[in-house]
Every structure is written in C-alpha cells, then in structure tokens.
Amino acid sequence: MMTFTGRIAAAAALATLMGTTAMAEGLATPNLAYRTGPFAATGIPLMNGQADYMSMLNARDGGIGGMMVDFSECETGYSTEKGAECYEKTKGSALVTQPWSTGITLQVLPKTNIDKIPILAPGYGFSPMGDGKVFQWAFNTPLSYWDGASIILKYLQDMGDLSGKKVAFLHLDHPFGKEPLPYLEMKAESLGFELLPIPVGLKEMQNQSAQWLQIRRERPDYVIMWGWGAMNAGAITEAVKTKFPMDNMLGVWWAGHDADLKLVGEDGKGYKSVSWSFPNMDAPVMADIKSLVIDAGKSQTTPEEMEGVFYSRGLIISAILAEGITVAQEHAGTADITPSDLRWGLENLNFTEARIDELGLTGMVPPFSTSCSNHTGHSGGWMLEWDGAKFVKASDLIMPDSEAISELETAKAQEYAEENAPWPVNEDCQM
Known part of the structure; x- marks a missing residue:
C-alpha cells in the first residue's frame, strides 16, 4: 500500500x-x-x-x-x-x-x-x-441492506433467543423499504420468530396512526424501522406517544438522524440505529x-x-x-x-x-x-443509541452474516440476470 x-x-x-x-x-x-x-x-x-x-x-x-x-x-x-x-x-x-x-x-x-x-x-x-x-x-x-438487517438481528440475538418472538417490520412502502424482506423472511424461518411487515405509504409518513394502532394491537417484542425522511420523525413521535419501549425499537442507518430524535429528546432515549459511519x-x-x-x-x-x-x-x-x-x-x-x-x-x-x-x-x-x-x-456496523441528546456507540463493530448473504446475493443476482436476459456477466472475475 x-x-x-x-x-x-x-x-x-x-x-x-x-x-x-x-x-x-x-x-x-x-x-x-x-x-x-x-x-x-x-x-x-x-x-x-x-x-x-x-x-x-x-x-x-x-x-x-x-x-x-x-x-x-x-x-x-x-x-x-x-x-x-x-x-x-x-x-x-x-x-x-x-x-x-x-x-x-x-x-x-x-x-x-x-x-x-x-x-x-x-x-x-x-x-x-x-x-x-x-x-x-x-x-x-x-x-447492503441485507447486511444491515443481519446486524440488527445479531444484536437482538445477543439480547436473547429470538425463537417465539414477534418482530414488527415497519417500513416505507417503496423499493427501499422492501429491500430487506427477502433476508428477514429467510431468517424468520431459520430463527423461529414471527415477522410482521407493516408498510407505511408515502402519504402516511407523517400520520402513522393506523400502523401504530396495529403495533399496539399486535404487541411485538421488537420494532425494526426501515424509514427515510419524514417517515422517521412520524414513527418516533408515534412510538413515544404510544409508550412503546424505545429500547426495543431499532432502525436502519437512514433512520438514525439526529434531528428526528431531537423532536422527542429524552423521551427517545434508548432508540437504536445500525450505522456504518460515525x-x-x-x-x-x-x-x-x-x-x-x-x-x-x-x-x-x-x-x-x-x-x-x-x-x-x-x-x-x-x-x-x-x-x-x-x-x-x-x-x-x-x-x-x-x-x-x-x-x-x-x-x-x-x-x-x-x-x-x-x-x-x-x-x-x-x-x-x-x-x-x-x-x-x-464492512460491519455499529449500533448507535440515542442518549437523550445525541447518538453514541452502543456496541463494538458487528459483522454481518456474510455467508448467508452471499448465497442470497448469488441467487437473487442470477434471478435478475435471467429476468433481464441477455445480461452480460463478468466470466473473467474469479475473486
């Protein structure tokens, strides 16, 4: 070097x-x-x-x-x-x-x-x-988003066995929000937890009363939030309003924006977001x-x-x-x-x-x-936690389940190539 x-x-x-x-x-x-x-x-x-x-x-x-x-x-x-x-x-x-x-x-x-x-x-x-x-x-x-989902699940597994647990997946009803579903569905089956997808439409981002009514009714053990922009602030304020335990709410890196948490301040303490930057x-x-x-x-x-x-x-x-x-x-x-x-x-x-x-x-x-x-x-990522005023590192670097993700990548990439044939592939790449 x-x-x-x-x-x-x-x-x-x-x-x-x-x-x-x-x-x-x-x-x-x-x-x-x-x-x-x-x-x-x-x-x-x-x-x-x-x-x-x-x-x-x-x-x-x-x-x-x-x-x-x-x-x-x-x-x-x-x-x-x-x-x-x-x-x-x-x-x-x-x-x-x-x-x-x-x-x-x-x-x-x-x-x-x-x-x-x-x-x-x-x-x-x-x-x-x-x-x-x-x-x-x-x-x-x-x-990738699958890496992020993997890191979140690994963090939750460190907190206890996920078998028999219910995990709500609160996500933007957009290609971005749907990205981790193939990996989460695969892991729900292998780890034995119930995955509860809850989509948020683009017009519902600031008013998620219906989604949080469902969360109150279903009583999930954890909420994984795959939000961006106005959806994040809407979800966090609803979580505080419904008194959902913030320690059990975790977001993707795009749902870890300081300004969104500053809206609720101390009430958001314990909320976490995976991150590959700090x-x-x-x-x-x-x-x-x-x-x-x-x-x-x-x-x-x-x-x-x-x-x-x-x-x-x-x-x-x-x-x-x-x-x-x-x-x-x-x-x-x-x-x-x-x-x-x-x-x-x-x-x-x-x-x-x-x-x-x-x-x-x-x-x-x-x-x-x-x-x-x-x-x-x-690369792996850190879990960041809102301490009431700012995000702090709440974990050492957590590496994703690269083997399972690699297999899923290969399968889904091949599927995409076949659906969009003819699709050139780099046959010379051996690394």
Whole structure:
C-alpha cells in the first residue's frame, strides 16, 4: 500500500503529466441530490457532507491527482422520474452516477451495461448489486441492506433467543423499504420468530396512526424501522406517544438522524440505529473541512448539522468515491481517468485502519475492502443509541452474516440476470 506521502507525490507527478488543460476540465462526479421534497430533511445534511468533502479536496489538494473535482448536483426531489432525467442529463461527461434512491438505482441499473458508467450507492440500492460478477458497474459499498438487517438481528440475538418472538417490520412502502424482506423472511424461518411487515405509504409518513394502532394491537417484542425522511420523525413521535419501549425499537442507518430524535429528546432515549459511519469531531479531516470550507464560506451546513450522523456520513460517501478515483488514477497511470478506470478503482478499495487514519477519518468508518466479485465490502456496523441528546456507540463493530448473504446475493443476482436476459456477466472475475 502506497504511503500518504507517496500518494501525494504520485498525484503531483500525474498532474504534471496531464498539464493545465486536463486540470481545467476536471473530474465530473455529478450527484443526483434531493434537497427538496418529502425526504429533504435527510437529504440536506447528506448532500452538504458530500459536497464539503470534495470542496475540501479541491481547496487543500487541488482536487484529486491534480484535477479539480466537479461535484455538480442535479435535483431529483427523490423522484424516480426526475432521477432518470438527471441521469440522462449528466451521463455524457460523468465518471460516476450517484442515484440516491433505490427506485432511481433500479431504473438506472440496466443502463449501466450500455453506458458503462459506475453506479455508486453507498449503503443503499439493490442488495444483490454486491455480486460484482453479475452487476459489473454497480457498487453499494460498504454495506447492503441485507447486511444491515443481519446486524440488527445479531444484536437482538445477543439480547436473547429470538425463537417465539414477534418482530414488527415497519417500513416505507417503496423499493427501499422492501429491500430487506427477502433476508428477514429467510431468517424468520431459520430463527423461529414471527415477522410482521407493516408498510407505511408515502402519504402516511407523517400520520402513522393506523400502523401504530396495529403495533399496539399486535404487541411485538421488537420494532425494526426501515424509514427515510419524514417517515422517521412520524414513527418516533408515534412510538413515544404510544409508550412503546424505545429500547426495543431499532432502525436502519437512514433512520438514525439526529434531528428526528431531537423532536422527542429524552423521551427517545434508548432508540437504536445500525450505522456504518460515525461523527468524530476530533478526526483530522474535520479540522481541514472547518478551516478550508466552513470558515471560508463555501458550505451550506450549520455547526449543529456538522456534528450529526448524516453530515459525517455524507463525508464518508465522498471519501469512498475520492479513494476510488485515487486508486484508479494510480492503476491507470493518468489523472484523467475514464468511467472504466473508476470501476477498477471501486473494485480495489482497501480501507484498512491505517488508510482510514491517513485519510483523516479516524473512528468514522469501519475497515472494508472490495474486489471484482464483491462490490459491497460487507464492512460491519455499529449500533448507535440515542442518549437523550445525541447518538453514541452502543456496541463494538458487528459483522454481518456474510455467508448467508452471499448465497442470497448469488441467487437473487442470477434471478435478475435471467429476468433481464441477455445480461452480460463478468466470466473473467474469479475473486
């Protein structure tokens, strides 16, 4: 692994080779943002974190490999239709597409084999995308939704035998919310618990009285919440109102937004959310962002938002993309990489503890690595708990059930390929 100093020297050498014309063109990494619409409350801090990390690289390092990063946004409002329009609008010069919705991801996924532009969907999208042999251009590093469901169940198993228990699955009635069902259904059968799916329609997100009436009637032992945006605040306030024990309510990482819990404060104490990122204000990268971006007036964030889980997750997402670009540049021997080069870079990520420290991200993301066959990384995650004022780590790193998930990935990826035949498969990938 090249040292940090070596990487900087290599970047400088690449910049010299490419000259000023390439630097002016920059690296096009469009973001299909959602700062408006029903999910804006979660989108804004995520987009701010993403943008601020790239702004920091531009200000501190002159971009990546000597080329400035063009991190333009195309607003989708989380609409699948608008997302598809944004993809078509930006794909001409793009190194990557960041769809920011499972629905948009599914819409764009078949186009990747034709357009040959990588999809980067960190911690979201279609879980079988982890099978890189079938989904050659799609990446959901560092964790899939099946990984998240696995970690939650492992955490619950540590609290006691799940056999005979009733687990309510409160989820957005949207492709995102339905993603973990194949894994949860499989584990309910093998572990002997009753799975109770409770969908929340897009128009019901802020008024979930019917869903919580069902929860009061069914009296589940646990509620797993697969929410996003306004659904999270609606569910948490209803849980408090109905006096559901918050210790027994656990959410996916998109249901662990500080602002949602601050609505209920102390009453939300004990609520948990699995996470593959964690805010660490003492991490070196935060000082660089503050001095070069925040204090320089180049950010839309606020001091309070900057301390939250979602802002730091946005930073991690851009750090994953930036590292993929760096690895691709080193492999290609040029800073002016192609989408195919970036695909190679994203297939060869190696976020070791040492590399995480070199990037100034200490304590903010678990170690993980990818390969041509493993486009997820399956990093493991922490359980975060609301202490009444903020989220704190409530567990050590919990690793997902990779063997069972891998088998499910292979089966569902093959099923997708057959349903969408002819579908090219990377037969050369053996890793």
